[in-house]
Amino acid sequence: MAHKKGQGSTRNGRDSLPKMRGVKRFAGQQIKAGSILVRQVGTKYH
Numbered sequence: 635m636a637h638k639k640g641q642g643s644t645r646n647g648r649d650s651l652p653k654m655r656g657v658k659r660f661a662g663q664q665i666k667a668g669s670i671l672v673r674q675v676g677t678k679y680h
Contacts, residue, residue: 655680 655673659665674680 653673653675655675657672657679659669659671665671672679
């Protein structure tokens with residue numbers, strides 16, 4: 635038998651940096667070639 639209890643896992647163990655996702659340029663704005671319009675991961679807009 636174990637003499638110490640096993641450590642339970644914690645769900646809130648991270649502190650990740652913000653990813654700055656979303657639409658970066660909107661309708662009517664002047665843009666240059668190669669500029670970022672939307673930052674996304676997968677198929678969802680954030």
